[in-house]
Amino acid sequence: MSEFRVMVIGAGLGGLCLAQGLRRSGVGVTVFERDDALLTRSQGYRLYIDPDGDLILRGALPAELYELFRATAGYPPLRIVKLDDQLNETRVLEDDPDETPISVDRRTLRQILAEGLCDHVVFGKRLVRYETSENGDGPVTAHFADGTTATGDVLVAADGINSVVRRQYLPHAQIMDSGVRQVYGKVPLNDETRALFPEVMFNVFTPLVGSRERYMGIGPHQPHEPAAQAAARLAPDAELHDGGDYMACYFGARTERFPHEDLRTLTSPQLHQLALDMTTDWHPGLRAIIEHWLPEAVFPLTLRTSIPIPAWPTSRVTLLGDAIHAMSPAGGAGANTALRDAAALAEVLARAATGEPLIPALRAYEAGMIDRGYAAVRESARDGAERYHQNPLPAA
Numbered sequence: 412m413s414e415f416r417v418m419v420i421g422a423g424l425g426g427l428c429l430a431q432g433l434r435r436s437g438v439g440v441t442v443f444e445r446d447d448a449l450l451t452r453s454q455g456y457r458l459y460i461d462p463d464g465d466l467i468l469r470g471a472l473p474a475e476l477y478e479l480f481r482a483t484a485g486y487p488p489l490r491i492v493k494l495d496d497q498l499n500e501t502r503v504l505e506d507d508p509d510e511t512p513i514s515v516d517r518r519t520l521r522q523i524l525a526e527g528l529c530d531h532v533v534f535g536k537r538l539v540r541y542e543t544s545e546n547g548d549g550p551v552t553a554h555f556a557d558g559t560t561a562t563g564d565v566l567v568a569a570d571g572i573n574s575v576v577r578r579q580y581l582p583h584a585q586i587m588d589s590g591v592r593q594v595y596g597k598v599p600l601n602d603e604t605r606a607l608f609p610e611v612m613f614n615v616f617t618p619l620v621g622s623r624e625r626y627m628g629i630g631p632h633q634p635h636e637p638a639a640q641a642a643a644r645l646a647p648d649a650e651l652h653d654g655g656d657y658m659a660c661y662f663g664a665r666t667e668r669f670p671h672e673d674l675r676t677l678t679s680p681q682l683h684q685l686a687l688d689m690t691t692d693w694h695p696g697l698r699a700i701i702e703h704w705l706p707e708a709v710f711p712l713t714l715r716t717s718i719p720i721p722a723w724p725t726s727r728v729t730l731l732g733d734a735i736h737a738m739s740p741a742g743g744a745g746a747n748t749a750l751r752d753a754a755a756l757a758e759v760l761a762r763a764a765t766g767e768p769l770i771p772a773l774r775a776y777e778a779g780m781i782d783r784g785y786a787a788v789r790e791s792a793r794d795g796a797e798r799y800h801q802n803p804l805p806a807a
């Protein structure tokens with residue numbers, strides 16, 4: 412193990428993927444996570460992983476963990492049919508029998524990414540600020556809410572959309588409210604609930620557009636093999652949460668359509684009732700789906716996006732994923748982009764650990780990350796404007 416030390420703030424998808432990549436290259440890495448445990452916070456349900464994201468996971472994870480990821484993934488048909496609120500099919504948006512999309516349960520993926528990293532992840536460490544040496548050439552010190560500090564050669568902000576690091580480092584990099592609110596729910600699939608969903612909803616994703624800027628999205632997650640069973644077969648040390656088969660759903664609308672601006676003030680059962688109250692004119696089949704949402708698992712989301720900024724001078728503090736280029740979920744691209752960042756950064760840090768000059772290596776990483784990340788932000792904002800009526804990004 413080299414002396415070179417990387418500090419990663421945040422054990423989300425990007426931070427953990429980076430740590431796996433660095434560990435494989437023998438680079439010293441510690442991830443500092445504010446939560447007390449990996450699954451303290453449920454951060455949503457299923458994610459769609461694109462072919463690049465799949466390749467990155469194959470490169471970052473040990474073979475048995477990559478196999479575990481593939482075994483616990485679902486493989487729904489790549490067909491997207493738009494419906495209206497009376498369940499009429501209005502348009503086929505995508506249909507490609509040759510492509511196999513990958514759906515994963517977010518918690519399962521995070522558990523797989525954390526596997527084998529127990530000596531490298533410290534929980535209960537909320538970063539409050541960091542300090543660089545006077546000439547910027549020396550180590551970086553991280554300060555945590557519990558009064559402790561840690562020091563390393565590089566500090567990586569993988570701390571998500573509300574990044575404390577970004578606020579200190581690039582205070583001009585702003586996050587904007589997209590003017591849209593969503594309520595997320597999930598229906599566990601069993602013989603009774605399966606019958607609620609028309610066949611078309613078992614495709615990778617089904618968008619549904621209602622009148623008055625209301626909409627819904629539905630996507631299945633049916634793992635190829637139950638997570639606990641696959642773990643017992645492939646990685647017995649991994650204790651995976653068994654999420655079962657389910658349908659992930661969301662109801663959304665422009666903010667002004669909701670009776671409350673801040674949906675976070677409502678409890679899960681209140682949010683559930685709100686989704687029902689706002690869809691009284693929808694097809695009874697759709698309302699039956701909402702009625703079957705697990706009431707305690709309903710959560711709200713304010714759609715926010717980063718506003719792209721020009722490149723900044725490179726230093727020993729760098730960023731990845733939502734910490735710098737959070738985007739509308741409309742494109743299903745945020746996690747995939749964070750994984751791409753993690754892979755690119757792991758590569759340059761591994762070279763720096765063997766003596767390649769650090770700052771030029773980080774500069775090259777940031778150039779690619781900024782291009783890729785902000786292209787995804789712009790595209791997701793365009794998709795969000797079309798699909799969710801979200802506010803456009805300010806003109807450059």
Ligand SMILES: Cc1cc2nc3c(=O)[nH]c(=O)nc-3n(C[C@H](O)[C@H](O)[C@H](O)COP(=O)(O)OP(=O)(O)OC[C@H]3O[C@@H](n4cnc5c(N)ncnc54)[C@H](O)[C@@H]3O)c2cc1C
Nearest residue numbers: 421423424425445459538570571732733743744745746747
């Ligand atoms: C509902 C929803 C659905 C989505 N669906 C998709 C999809 O299908 N496909 C896709 O590609 N993307 C999707 N995304 C986007 C994706 O979830 C994010 O882009 C992705 O999680 C970003 O990863 P990250 O590692 O950058 O940040 P996060 O996953 O947000 O991780 C940040 C981590 O940092 C920790 N942290 C925060 N502050 C501190 C601090 N001060 N100190 C220490 N730790 C801290 C947090 O606790 C967290 O663990 C979706 C997002 C949402 C909300």
